[in-house]
Amino acid sequence: MDTRKFAMNYGAVLGLCLILIALLFWVLGIDEQQSVIPSILNNMVIIGFLVYAISYYRNNLNNGFISYSESLKLGTSVAFFSSVIMAFYTLIYITYLNPDMLANIMNMTEQAMLEADPEISDQQLDLALSMTSKFMQPHWMMIMGVLGGTFIGFLFSLIISIFLKKENSNEIA
Numbered sequence: 001m002d003t004r005k006f007a008m009n010y011g012a013v014l015g016l017c018l019i020l021i022a023l024l025f026w027v028l029g030i031d032e033q034q035s036v037i038p039s040i041l042n043n044m045v046i047i048g049f050l051v052y053a054i055s056y057y058r059n060n061l062n063n064g065f066i067s068y069s070e071s072l073k074l075g076t077s078v079a080f081f082s083s084v085i086m087a088f089y090t091l092i093y094i095t096y097l098n099p100d101m102l103a104n105i106m107n108m109t110e111q112a113m114l115e116a117d118p119e120i121s122d123q124q125l126d127l128a129l130s131m132t133s134k135f136m137q138p139h140w141m142m143i144m145g146v147l148g149g150t151f152i153g154f155l156f157s158l159i160i161s162i163f164l165k166k167e168n169s170n171e172i173a
Contacts, residue, residue, distance in 0.1 A: 001061055007074060010053040011081020017045055018082060019089045026097065033108065046082075047156050050075045054157075054164050065168040071161035072154075079153015086149060087142040094138055102136050 025038050032038045054075055058066035066074075094101050109132055113125060120128075135144070 015085025
């Protein structure tokens with residue numbers, strides 16, 4: 001199995017796991033913006049899954065060896081494909097499952113701005129909120145979700161790859 005197909009398959013499974021977690025929190029009524037628990041759980045699942053995927057690839061599909069760069073590439077690719085799946089889930093979630101989410105985020109943003117700077121003028125507040133609302137559109141949220149998820153996966157893979165790399169000493173450079 002080539003690396004891309006492996007990353008796509010494992011990224012899809014990771015993405016579906018993250019969707020199940022998100023749906024579980026939604027059903028339980030846990031607000032992901034107010035609680036740190038969903039973020040911690042998601043990061044633990046991502047890290048655990050990246051460790052599993054990279055070590056499985058190394059041990060079962062790559063003769064027990066993987067270089068740092070191969071491990072980094074594989075982990076980042078898995079994170080990218082899971083981020084694409086999560087981006088589509090986000091689109092469905094904010095469009096159909098929780099259409100009031102964007103308005104709630106904008107209200108929370110306005111309250112946070114007013115608390116941070118009670119002397120802010122109406123013009124400054126309106127300008128800041130209009131800029132924020134431009135990036136709170138579903139397509140921008142999808143793009144930022146893919147970029148953010150891939151970047152976080154890259155950062156996790158940087159560290160994970162240090163521990164999982166296993167160079168083949170018999171291989172000629």
